[in-house]
Amino acid sequence: MKKTLQLASGIFFFFLLLQSCKEEAKATIPISEPTSKKIVVQKAQQIDYHQTIFTSGKLITQEATKLSFKKGGQINKIFVKNGQTVRQGQLLATVDVKEANVYAQQANLNIEQSDISIENVKLLLEKANRDYENTLGLYQDSVATLEQLENARTSVKGIENQLLTAQKSRNLSVQNQTMANFNLEDAKIFAPANGTILQKYMEQNEIASGGLPIFLFTSQQKSKMIKVHVTDKEIVHVQNGDPAKIYFDAYPDKIFEGKVIEISQMADPVFNTFEVKISLQPTSEQLFIGFIGNVEIKSSENRSLISIPVDALVSANGKIGTVFTLKNQKIVETEVSIFKLEKDQLLIQAGLENGQQVVISDVTNISPQDDILVSNK
Secondary structure (H helix, E strand, O other), rough: OOHHHHHHHHHHHHHHHHHHHHHHHHOOOOOOOOOOEEEEEEEEEEEEEEEEEEEEEEEEOOOOOEEEOOOOEEEEEEEOOOOOOOOOOOOOEEEEOOOHHHHHHHHHHHHHHHHHHHHHHHHHHHHHHHHHHHHHHHHOOOOOOOOHHHHHHHHHHHHHHHHHHHHHHHHHHHHHHHHHHHHHHHOEEOHHHHHHHEEEEEOOOOOOOOEEEEEEEEEEEOOOEEEEEEEEHHOOOOOOOOOOEEEEOEEEEEEEEEEEEOOOOOOOOOOOOOEEEEEEEEOOOOOOOEEEEEEEEOOOOOOOEEEHHHEEEEEEEOOEEEEEEEEOOOEEEEEEEEEEEEOOOOEEEOOOOOOOOOOOOHHHHHOOOOOOEEEEE
């Protein structure tokens, strides 16, 4: 009985010792506190966005002119060649003018004959006026009769009518002469201004019809322009007067300035693109027709957007994206409508406000449930 009590007493003290060790162990193990994740935030910025349209095209001249003969015939001589620079008034080509020369000579002869007739009639008119004055005096002295006076007056009127007819005949001859001279001029092509012959369509001895183009001419006074094509999505953002920058391989370090001057209202039936013409500002560099240029058109159309770093994007599905914003020191998952990616900036058209704080660091490793330590950029 005594041994039994001793054994029970030993077991009891053992359990007391074990419990004491457990409580001591609990007291010595430290309790870990939750760690905060460091995040960097940046304020969303409202911007006035002007879309830039990138395209390319060929350099042409503004208002190239087709030169032709007004009067057709066989081409006698062509004095210029493709690419030649010409002066204003320089003779470029002629056609056969034999028939026009005949008409011009005939008109000149008719004018000479009319001048002689007019001088003769004027002499007759002077004599008729003298006869009338003499008859009038005799009539007043009762020497001449009234019939003689009226006959003298009628003679004057008749010669005056002859003079008027002769003068009209001369005017007609002058008109014929002018027309003949026009025909002579119409048989020639002159340079309308200082410029360049871009294209020669016909050769010497060929038969040219009146109005048929012989040369394609461009004036040095006309500015050069570049013709480009844009898509239907881009054309709606282009307006006349929009500024443009043009780059040519021949001048890799030079930016040429220009502006939109003409916009096609109908799409090309083959490529379904719209033609846009851009005039270039005058420059000292030599630009040849046919140069290919890369073009940036900056739309004058203003659009208010929100700009944030692309690093803020958590996920995206098409134009719908997700970012983390900061509200009351808590992470909030926010849905945004994406307009486009511009270099390293994400342009947002809906979902964010100007000045709203957006998380831009380590967005794939945080969640709205995390404790955070905020750092501003």
